[in-house]
Amino acid sequence: MSEAVRRRYLEVNGEHPMTAADDAYVREHFVPADAEVLALIEAGSLPLPSYYLSDGTPMVPRDLRDPVEWAGGLDRLHDWFVSHWDDDQQATAEEEWGEYLDGIYVCLKSVTPVRMQQKTALIEQIKAAVARLEQDPRDSTARGSLGEAVARLEGIELPMSAYDRLRFGGPLSPDVWIHDVRRDHLTPRPPELPIRTSRLVLRRTQPGDAEAMWGYHRDPDVAAYLLEEPWTRRVAEHKVRERTPEPDKLGLVIELDGEVVGDVVLMLQAPSYSVAEIGWVLHPDAAGRGIATEAATALLDLAFGHYGAHRVYAQLDARNERSAALCERLGMQREGTRRRDYWSKGEWTDSFEYAILREDWRPAAD
Numbered sequence: 001m002s003e004a005v006r007r008r009y010l011e012v013n014g015e016h017p018m019t020a021a022d023d024a025y026v027r028e029h030f031v032p033a034d035a036e037v038l039a040l041i042e043a044g045s046l047p048l049p050s051y052y053l054s055d056g057t058p059m060v061p062r063d064l065r066d067p068v069e070w071a072g073g074l075d076r077l078h079d080w081f082v083s084h085w086d087d088d089q090q091a092t093a094e095e096e097w098g099e100y101l102d103g104i105y106v107c108l109k110s111v112t113p114v115r116m117q118q119k120t121a122l123i124e125q126i127k128a129a130v131a132r133l134e135q136d137p138r139d140s141t142a143r144g145s146l147g148e149a150v151a152r153l154e155g156i157e158l159p160m161s162a163y164d165r166l167r168f169g170g171p172l173s174p175d176v177w178i179h180d181v182r183r184d185h186l187t188p189r190p191p192e193l194p195i196r197t198s199r200l201v202l203r204r205t206q207p208g209d210a211e212a213m214w215g216y217h218r219d220p221d222v223a224a225y226l227l228e229e230p231w232t233r234r235v236a237e238h239k240v241r242e243r244t245p246e247p248d249k250l251g252l253v254i255e256l257d258g259e260v261v262g263d264v265v266l267m268l269q270a271p272s273y274s275v276a277e278i279g280w281v282l283h284p285d286a287a288g289r290g291i292a293t294e295a296a297t298a299l300l301d302l303a304f305g306h307y308g309a310h311r312v313y314a315q316l317d318a319r320n321e322r323s324a325a326l327c328e329r330l331g332m333q334r335e336g337t338r339r340r341d342y343w344s345k346g347e348w349t350d351s352f353e354y355a356i357l358r359e360d361w362r363p364a365a366d
Contacts (some may be wrong), residue, residue, distance in 0.1 A: 002038045002039070002041070002042045002246055003039055003043050003178055005041050005048065005049065005058065006041050006052065006058070006185040007018065008048060009048050009049055009058075009103075009311075010103045011051060012103070013106075013167040014050060014166075016026070016166040016167055016173060017054070017166075018051070018052070018053060018054040018137075018163050018165075018342055019162065019163070020054075021161070021162065021183070022051075022054075022161045023053050023054055024029055025053045025159075025161045026053060026059050026161070026209070027053075027059075027312070028049055029109075029158055030051060030059035030060060030061060031059065031060060031061075031062050032057050032058065032059060032060075033049055033058040033059065033060045033064075037060060037064065038058065038274075039067075040074070044101065044254050045066060045074045045077070046065075046068075046074075046101075047064070047100055047101050047102070047103045048101065048102055048103035049103060050103050050106045051163070053104070061110070061111055063111075065109055067080070067081070067112060067113075073233075074166040077239060078097060080115055081096075081097055081100065082094065083091070084113035084114065084117065084119075085113075088171065089254075090317055096113070096116055100116070100225070103117075105175070106158070106160070107119075107157050107160055107164075107172070107173045108157060108158065108161065109156055109157065109158055110156070112137060113343070115156055115326065117123045118156060118158070118235055119153065119173075120151070120336045122149045122153045122155070122177075123149075123153070123177055125145060125147060125148075125149040126150065126177055126181055127148045127184075127328040128144040129142045129143070129146035129149065130146065130181065130185055132140075133146065133185050137185075138308035139307060139308075139312030140308065140309075140358065142273050142323070143185075143273070143274040143308065143310075144272045144274060144335065146181065146185060146186060146272065147186060147270070147271035147272025147273070148176070148271065148272070148310055149337075150178055150181055150182055150271060150273035150302075152184065152272070153177055154174070154178050157173060157174055158174075158179070159174055160172045160173070160174055160205075172188070173322055185247075186271070186273055187273070188247045188248055188268050188273050188307055189247075189306075190245065190247070190308045191250070191302055191307075193252070194252075195302065196250070197294050197295070197297075197298050198294070198299070199256060199291070199294060200254055200255060200256055200291065200294055200295055201254075201256065201289070202242075202252040202253070202254060202255075202295060202298055202299070203243065203252060203253060204251075205240055205243040205251060205252070205253050205263070206240075206253060207240060209243070209260055210236045210237045210239075210240040211236070212253075212259070212260035213230075213236055213239070213240065213253070213260060213263065214229075214232075214233050214235075214236035215283065216261075216262070216281065216282070216283035216284065217230065217231040217236060217239075217281065217283060218230045218231050218232070218233075218236075222281065222283075222284065223282065224281075225316065225317035225319060226281065227344065230344070235327075236287055236366075240366070242353055243322055243353065248267065248268040248270065248273060249265065249267045249268070250265065250266045250267075250299075250302075251263065251264075251265045252264050252265070252299075254282070254291065254295045256286065256291060260283075261282065261283045261285070261286040261291060262281055262282035262283055262291065262292065262295065263280070263281050264278070264279065264280045264295050264296060264299050265278070265279045265280075265298050266278055266302065266303055266307075266312075267279075268309070272308050273307070273309075274307075274308060274309050275309065275310070275312075276303050276307065276311070276312045277295065277309045277312070277314065277315065277316065278300065278303070278312050278313070278314050280295065280296055280297055280323075282290055282328070287322075289295075292326055293326060293329050293330065296326065296330055300312060300330065300356070300361060301363050302334050304358045304361050304363070305363065309358065310357060310358045311355055311356070311357050311358070312332075312353045312355065313332075313335075313353055313354060313355035313356075314327055314332065314353070314355070315351055315353050315356070316351065316352050317344065317349055317350070317351065317352075317353070317355075318325060318349070318350035318351055318352050319340075319350075320339060320352075321328075324352060324354070327354035327355075330356065331356055331360060331361065331362070332354035332355055332356040332357060333354060333356065334352055334353070335353050335354065335355050336352070336353050336356050337350060337351070337352055337354070338350065338351045
């Protein structure tokens with residue numbers, strides 16, 4: 001093994017311990033450098049190893065040699081690399097070339113000029129979106145931009161290791177620009193519950209609700225256009241137990257005069273959580289009295305008001321005339337009919353998608 005490469009690596013990264021967990025992470029994402037690669041690294045032709053394992057094995061990216069092939073040879077690698085920046089950005093290009101040779105970009109799944117530029121651009125996009133959201137948390141354009149940037153950055157970055165925190169001296173790129181940003185600006189905050197309307201109470205499911213929910217979910221007519229078969233009593237008990245609170249999914253039962261008469265759900269969609277799907281199920285005995293409309297209206301108020309959603313949609317079996325009528329009473333527009341697109345209970349079925357935008361919604365208080 002090249003001692004010169006090892007010394008240069010320590011000059012750049014410092015000397016820090018590698019734990020068994022660090023070793024396992026590195027072995028998962030990198031490969032050992034052979035003698036030929038080490039000779040090229042020592043000559044300054046290829047980047048430094050990304051890591052040295054606790055046993056001293058130098059580790060490099062699997063695709064370390066690919067840029068050499070794309071450039072047309074080692075002697076052309078530098079010029080090919082810096083050509084990815086405009087003429088007026090050559091100082092930046094040379095800085096990036098130096099960091100490339102120092103093996104600094106261990107955060108990237110594939111270390112190429114394009115990926116390095118993408119990382120820089122996505123971080124700038126995240127900064128701009130966060131600045132706007134700090135002024136207005138309901139800015140749907142900023143949320144969309146932030147969700148896109150975080151998802152794309154997560155797609156090109158590795159999770160990194162505890163060793164990386166030591167050598168870089170603090171939080172890592174995925175910590176700062178993915179996990180912290182998602183937690184602080186994208187993860188939906190739970191609303192205050194229960195929700196009360198003129199006649200109804202919308203609250204979280206409780207274990208004692210299983211019997212009441214089984215009372216209508218077991219009805220074949222109720223289940224006809226749902227994704228599941230009619231519930232048995234045991235299935236009802238299981239469904240109620242598994243309805244634990246989730247940041248991006250709000251499932252509530254509908255109470256009328258203290259009795260459970262239905263349930264509603266709002267599911268916020270990653271990555272921006274500013275688009276949501278709404279759904280509802282109502283006991284047949286409660287039909288025809290505007291209860292579903294009242295409950296769905298309250299849920300839409302919550303989606304646009306509390307969660308700051310900019311679009312809410314409903315997907316339904318095209319034969320479900322009652323749900324289609326409810327969508328239209330809510331002011332939702334039918335945006336399309338998909339023919340035989342969904343396999344349900346032994347057959348291909350047609351689907352409708354209805355949706356409403358925040359600017360088209362009229363809150364119940366208006």
